[in-house]
Amino acid sequence: MADSHEIKAARRDLGRRLAQLRKAAGHTQHSFARLVQYGRSSVANTETGHQYLDRAFWTRSDTILQERRAQRRLRPRLLVSSGWPPGLRASNQKIYAGTARHP
Template sequence: MADARKDLGRQLAQWRASAGLRQVDLAKLICYSRSQIANVEVGRDNTTRLFWHNADAALGAHGALLAMFDHVHALVRDFHAQEVHAPDQERQQAATPPAPLTSPVTACPVPCRCGPTVVGRWTGREVRALREALRMSVRAFAEYLGVTMATASG
């Protein structure tokens, strides 16, 4: 998810540069601070949809930036929803045999250069891949997510 936010920030920087604007120029146009623009561009700041709507309009992106924000926001929302339901899912999985896997990966609907695939359903394989990509131990990853080690072990 951090990479998706960084990619979104890079897109903002590219649109801004294409428009011939400095960070301070864009900040004045959309009534935000220059430092907030800088933080968004490097993926450090999680801003609101209004920010992206204003930036999209100011840069003439015709909805591209807003669509990318909506896509990243949906990824984050789905991930957190799955975190909340993880204990219930663990109990269900322990009680029933695993269902055959359908392909959890679908094509990315937004041309955001976030990569060719998006996780549609978080299985143990995807959770493990995320943990390894973040270079975290199972214990650290579980603490980071606020779940049990069994949930995070993937």
């Protein structure tokens, strides 16, 4: 099981990756927030690792970023396995491993 320091570090890494992908897609935090149907401050706090949003946020984010990449044809479309984009999957696995409840 991951300790709280590892979880915080994974959340920061995940947030940084989201910010990189969002910027590469040409979105501001404000425009991206409207698309994912969350507040701008939620996007900002998630990108800095201060807030961790639910799976719906990450699913919407992945969909939007995939669509934008396909439109711009900058690089290959993200491959999604188990519901997470490759760049975000490892960080999410660390986070969920640390928060999973065991009977």
